[in-house]
Amino acid sequence: MKEFKKLITQNLDKFGMVIALVGLVLIFSFLTGGTIISPLNVTNIIMQNSYVIILAIGMVLVIITGEIDLSVGSIAAFVGAVAGVMLINMNLSLFIAVPIALIIGGLIGAWHGFWIAYMKIPAFIVTLAGMLLFRGLTMVTLGGRTLAPFPSAFRVISSRFLDDWLNGGEYHLLTIVIGIIAIISYVVLEIKKRKQNKELNVSVESKGFFIAKLIAIALVIAAFTERLAAYAGVPYIFFLLLVLILGYSFFTNRTISGRHVYAIGGNEKAAQLSGVKTQKIKFWVFVNMGVLSAIAGLIFAGRLNAATPQAGQNFELDAIAAAVIGGASLTGGAGTVIGALIGALIMGILDNGMSILGIGIDWQQSIKALVLLGAVAFDILNKNKRK
Structure with a gap:
C-alpha cells in the first residue's frame, strides 16, 4: 500500500x-x-x-x-x-x-x-x-x-466488423481469441521489460505490486474483449487505431x-x-x-x-x-x-x-468546457507544485 x-x-x-x-x-x-x-x-x-x-x-x-x-x-x-x-x-x-x-x-x-x-x-x-x-x-x-x-x-x-472465421454463436469467438492473444502478449512483454530493467540495475516495483498490475490490466482487456464479442466483434477501425x-x-x-x-x-x-x-x-x-x-x-x-x-x-x-x-x-x-x-x-x-x-447539446458543451478548464488548471497546479 x-x-x-x-x-x-x-x-x-x-x-x-x-x-x-x-x-x-x-x-x-x-x-x-x-x-x-x-x-x-x-x-x-x-x-x-x-x-x-x-x-x-x-x-x-x-x-x-x-x-x-x-x-x-x-x-x-x-x-x-x-x-x-x-x-x-x-x-x-x-x-x-x-x-x-x-x-x-x-x-x-x-x-x-x-x-x-x-x-x-x-x-x-x-x-x-x-x-x-x-x-x-x-x-x-x-x-x-x-x-x-x-x-x-x-x-x-x-463501419464494418471482422468476420468470425470460427463461426461462434452468441459470442464472436475470433474476438475472444484476439483478446487472449493480447493478454498473453502484454504479460510476456511486461515480464521481459521488468527482467531487462533489473539486469540494467533500474529500479522496479515490488513483485507483489507487479503481479497485481498485470492482473488488473489483464482483467480490463478481458472485460473489453467480452463487450466487443457480445455484439459484433472487433470493428476494422479498431485495428487502424491500434496501429x-x-x-x-x-x-x-x-x-x-x-x-x-x-x-x-x-x-x-x-x-x-x-x-x-x-x-x-x-x-x-x-x-x-x-x-x-x-x-x-x-x-x-x-x-x-x-x-x-x-x-x-x-x-x-x-x-x-x-x-x-x-x-x-x-x-x-x-x-x-x-x-x-x-x-x-x-x-x-x-x-x-x-x-x-437526454441532456441537451447546450449543457453538454458547457460541461465539456468546464472539464477542459479543470484539466488545464490541474496541469498548472501540478507544475507549480514541482517548482
Whole structure:
C-alpha cells in the first residue's frame, strides 16, 4: 500500500487521467442503468470517437512542440469533400482516390508547416487562416450540397466488423481469441521489460505490486474483449487505431526524432544549440497532422456515408481538448499518445453518457468546457507544485 501511494503521488498527472476515466464509466453506468457499458454502446463509443482519437494523436505532437493547429476540422471536411467528388462523381477507383486524398492532406500540412517553421509566422494565425480557407474550399468543392452515398468498399474501414472465421454463436469467438492473444502478449512483454530493467540495475516495483498490475490490466482487456464479442466483434477501425497508437507511442518514446519533438517544446533555443533541426521537425509535425486530418476526414465521411459542407465542425476543439485533458501542456514539452487516447475517451464517454441521459447539446458543451478548464488548471497546479 505504501508503494502504491508513492507511485500515485509521483505520477498524479498520469494516474489522474485513468482515475477520471474509470470514475466517469462508473458514474454513467449507475446513472444509465448499465446502458453505457452495454456491448452495442461500447462498440459505438469506439466507432463514433475514432476520428477524434486519430486527430488527438496528431494534435498531441503539435502541442508538445509548443504549437497549435486550428485547421484540422476544415482539412478533414475538405479531404472528405474531395474524396466524395472522386469516388461518387468521377467514379475513380478506391486505390486511386484514397492515396490522392492522403497526399492532399500532407500537402496542406506542408503548407502550414512552411509558414510556421520557416517563415516564423505564429501557428495560431496560420492555422486559423487554414481553417477559414479550407472550410470555404469545402463549400466550393461540394457546391453547398451533400454528396452521397459512397461505394460500399469505402465504408469498410469505418463501419464494418471482422468476420468470425470460427463461426461462434452468441459470442464472436475470433474476438475472444484476439483478446487472449493480447493478454498473453502484454504479460510476456511486461515480464521481459521488468527482467531487462533489473539486469540494467533500474529500479522496479515490488513483485507483489507487479503481479497485481498485470492482473488488473489483464482483467480490463478481458472485460473489453467480452463487450466487443457480445455484439459484433472487433470493428476494422479498431485495428487502424491500434496501429496508430502503438506506432506513435514507439515514435515518441523510442526514436531520436521523437525525443527531438519533446526537446523543441521544452526549450527550442536550447534544442537548436544542441544540434536539433528544429525547423525541419516542426515542418514534419504539421505534415503529419495534415495526413492524420485527411485520415480522420475519410473515416468520418465513410461512417456518415456522405460528404457534407458541415463535416468537421468543432473537430479541432475536440482534438485539442482530448490532448490537453490527456496531460499535454499547452506550453509544450509534455504529453503522450496514450494520454491523448485517454483524453479522447473521456470526451467520448462524456458525450455518450450525457446523450443517453437526454441532456441537451447546450449543457453538454458547457460541461465539456468546464472539464477542459479543470484539466488545464490541474496541469498548472501540478507544475507549480514541482517548482
